[in-house]
Amino acid sequence: MHFKWNYEPPTQQERLSAEELGEKLSLSPVLALLLIRRGITTESAAKRFFRPQLADLINPFLMKDMDVAVDRLNDAIGRKERILVYGDYDVDGCTAVALVYKFLRQFYSNIDYYIPDRYDEGYGVSRKGLEYARDTGVRLIIILDCGIKAIDEIAYARDLGIDFIICDHHVPDETMPEAVAILNPKRPDDAYPFKHLCDCGVGFKFMQAFAKNNGIPFSRLIPLLDFCAVSIAADIVPVTDENRILAYHGLKQLNQNPSTGLKAIVDICGLNGRELS
Template sequence: MQSKWNYLRQTNEQEIEAKELGEKINISTILATLLIRRGIKTESAAKRFFRPQLSDLINPFLMKDMDAAVDRLNDAMGRKERIMVYGDYDVDGCTAVALVYKFLRQFYSNIDYYIPDRYDEGYGLSKKSIDFARETDVKLIIILDCGIKATEEIVYAKKYGIDFIICDHHMPDEILPPAVAILNPKREDDSFPFKELCGCCVGFKFMQAFAKNNSIPFTRLIPLLDFCAVSIAADLVPVVNENRILAFHGLKQLNQNPNIGLKAIIDVCGLNNRELSMTDIMFKIGPRINASGRMESGRESVDLLVERDLNEALKKAKHIDQYNDKRKDVDRQMTDEANQIVARLESQKHQSSIVLYDENWNKGVIGIVASRLTEIYYRPTVVLTRDEDFATGSARSVADFDLYEAIKSCSDLMMNFGGHTYAAGLTMKWENVKEFRRRFQEYVDKHIRPEQMEHVLDIDSIIDFKDITKKFHNDLARFAPFGPENPKPFFCTKNVFDFGTSKVVGREQEHIKLELVDSKSNSVMNGIAFGQSASVRYIKSKRSFDIAYTVEDNVFKRGTIQLQIEDIRPSESES
């Protein structure tokens, strides 16, 4: 996709602040500027940013209903009641269930977990699961990453003496379900200082409070932090404040001593013997955890994540990897079909949103297809399929457009919906789909800004190759973990040339492996431009061009730097 380059500027005051901060903490002014933009202006704030401390985690009892949640859990354990840990079938839900179940299992045996079947039960709390809980004498259900809208189901469960503790992060309705406790920092009446926890991390805060209340050392929770890092990366929540601390230490755990189930996935992905990043989670680990819920049953992922034997875990991981291969095939086919529909419906291509539906599309993959279409067309996108008399679907958004509010504006057409700014799920009667498309489009037309419908690449700084020293690279690595609100910095170098050895690579000759020089350095800089082989003719024409890129480790040549080039364009003097 051709991007619009937005050069981030700083004021004279920011330049002075960056220079002073850089001198104090011994980093380049270029990188100190990145700190200033993140609101980090003092030496002590920089140290906290670069070295997040678990001791700085927020007191979990500041979350609304936390006292009630811990009291009810203590009562259940004291009375030896059967407890069910229930979660959504996506990465966030599965990791949340694994974390809570694994922690409590150390102290209590009358506990099990339940993941609903996407195809048989659908999203959220199902009556089928409540009936199962009643039959197995469950008295307390801890529900994770869903449940905030399950009013009808919880009323049904209460008739059978089943209590609920909800740990969710999705937007609540005005009327909350009648649960014993609702842990959700997005509640209007919750003063918890950080609102952007994912479902797994809400579950972690619950366990943190339970541990504190029962004088269990916090160190017992540290081995579970890799689940937090996986869910933060996969659920695309902001990697700042509380999430940054949990992600930082979770990645450390993932790299040094991961849970056995995650270790097996890492092995199956071929990620051994390298430093894992949030990107590895997003594109390698997360999709495999998701795959069983998309293609078969999400319970299989939790079975893997709580497995204690490595050999058994490896068998389960290989089985889930087969689901992932199958998912890729279905995803590719559905994305092709969706693209054909957009091409055929020329009006869709030029509207401010995309709403597509097909009776035969796989319910487990429509979320991925919605994401793909959003990346291709840069429009808020809804993809729906048919389930008997209902349309069920997933929606994805673009930068700073509140998708949840757009869907909420059509709430009278919905049987059910939930989510947040950038992603949502929805169900309606099949007969309402056309009206939903009309009204959703109308809402987007009124509320989206033109710049939100084009891919904008924020360039943090224009630099020369001579600026990219080993120290620069090492200091830049300290900004990790990267993610929303702490994005990987993009740099631009102008007037670069092919050294003469750049070439097209890849199975379908779709990428370019570059060796580049600029006018201010004698060294040759290595780069890779994925999916940009169309630019190779210009690159080989001996004319200068500008590149926008991130600075990465070369995973094939340890200790060397490689530029991951996001966009290439002719230099202004050449165009």
Template sequence: MHFKWKYTLTSEAEESMAQTLAAKLNIAPVLARLLLRRGITTESAAKRFFRPQLTDLINPFLMKDMDLAVDRLNDAIGRKERILVYGDYDVDGCTAVALVYKFLKQFYSNIDYYIPDRYDEGYGVSKKGIGYAKETGVSLIIILDCGIKAVDEIAYAKEQGIDFIICDHHVPDEKLPPAVAILNPKRADDSYPFKHLCGCGVGFKFMQGFARNNGIPFSQLQPLLDLCAVSIAADLVPVENENRILAYHGLRQLNQSPSIGLKAIIEICGLQDRQITMSEIIFKIGPRINASGRMENGKESVDLLVERDYNAAILISEHINEYNEQRKDIDKQMTEEANNIVARLESQRHQTSIVLYDENWKKGIVGIVASRLTELYFRPTVVITRDGDVATGSARSVAGFDVYSAIKSCRDLLLNFGGHTYACGLTLKWDDVKEFQRRFQKYVELHIMPEQTEPILEIDASLEFRDINKKFHSDLKKFAPFGPKNPKPLFVTKDVYDFGTSKVVGRQQEHIKLELVDSKSNNVMNGIAFGQSGAARYIKSRRSFDIAYTIEDNVYRHGAPQLQIEDIHTVND
């Protein structure tokens, strides 16, 4: 697939500011322009961006209800109440539960954790979970990455003598649950300066507040930052402000001294000798942690993340890896079936959105399939399956389109829904699926912009190969960790040629391994173009072409720069 390349133009004023900032920081002007586009205009701000400091974390007591949450937790510990740490079954929920449980376990033993079964209980607070709490003598539940819409369930728990502290980051409704405390920076009445923490991040802030209130040094929280990094990467929250600080130091912890459970899963992924970045978490570590909840029960992932014996952790990791292999097989099958439906239905091909449903699809995989269809067709997508009389679905969106609002517009048809701008979950009666499809597609048609359904690459700058030297590569890496709101810079070089040694590689000969030169220098650049072997014949003809790429470490050449080519434009395009 060819992308439309969209260039970010630079004004004369911005170019002047970039030159000044570049001179102060001793970096290339193109990198200074990237800083300016991130709102970083001064030398001191740039240094804080390149080296985020834990001392710049926001005071946790600026979050609404933090004092109430800490007081209730202190009371529970003082009265020796049994505490249950409860969370969602995805990566964010599992890491959040592991973080809070591990931290509190250092000081208090009467504590347990619980992950609801996706297939038996569904998302969020369940009657079964409340029943388990009641049976085991729990009087306080700390719920993470869910709970913000569980009004009836938490009211029921309150009748059973069980209090809730909610740590969530999903968009609340106007009516909030009757919890003792609700920590959620997205609350309309919360003035917390940063709104985009993940669920694990909210849990971390709660533990930071608890530690500060009880005179516990921050150094005892620091080993848990690896869990924050995993969650921030996997949940695709903006990597800016407080998330950038947590991700930066969390990645450092993950690479230097990961917890036993994460160390085991790093080994299972074959990453033990590599520098782990956000990409490795997204594509390797995160899917394995998720696989447990997708295939069976997410509690096994928490078991791994809190495990203190390495041999036991390896055994759990191997089991979770088996789940991931099963998940990949089902994922492939469901995606093929979904693609066939889209190809078969003329109406789907011309709609501005995709809504597919099949009562035989596996509930734990529909979110992955929705993501794949969104990436393939560049349209907001909902994939739905059946569970008795109820339909369960996941929605994913394209850049710039708020799928949460689209789902919310159909709320009178929904039994439950929740999520973010780009990802949502929903349940409704199976008999209402066709009406939901019609209404959702109508909303998208009225609100989506034409450019939001086009395959576009946002180009940051044009480079020549002679610009890509060791210092440039080293300075560029200081922009990491990358993610939403801090994307990996995308560059273009025009009029490049095959050096004569490029070749097709991969099990199915689907990739191209490239050695390229441009028209301005004799520098030979190594590159890899995944899934673009269709361009190989043109490239081998020694005619010129243009490339859009990111710059990566070549792990086989001691971290030398390598181009990861996202798109190729030939003179025929």
């Protein structure tokens, strides 16, 4: 199949804007025009595009229910409740589980993880997973990359005495599950300014908020950013705004000091020693 690519010539205003931006940043006219067409029209925006800074990450507490989610997690840790980190079986779900589990495991030992079998249990909250939680004494499930439509399953979990914190990025239905907290920037009632996080990104924001609330240095999260980079690529979310920051610094981590599992995949693929981009 052949495609014909149509190029729309720049308008006079675009040319003028590109010329002005190019002069400020010492860029070629072509590169400056590409920035203008991406909506990057100011010197500061261009600098953020080329050199994304972790300091520009959005305050995680702007996400609806974030304060409730952090409070419930703190309560679980204070009461020494068993916590289960549950996630979807795709790349976004697995990296989200790895990020949240690895971060929390540094500070709390009564924690487990669960990823359902794709063929045996299917997508979402499975009855088998809930039975595993019940049988192992779980009182709080942090669910990642699924759960936003699991109304019946989460109601059943409540009957078992198990609370849910949902971290999802899929568009919710009008009626959402009765979870303790629902972290999802695509909620219609959520004013969080960036709507296109992958779910590993949502999990990262949760851990960022938890760290901030508990006086844990942000630097403790940086070694886990490689999970975000892989998730952003695999889930094909827009590499803009927060995703661009997480991907940029995640790739640096992946190249310099990757997590054990990702390092193994890099080695198996024969990419060891090559710069990943």
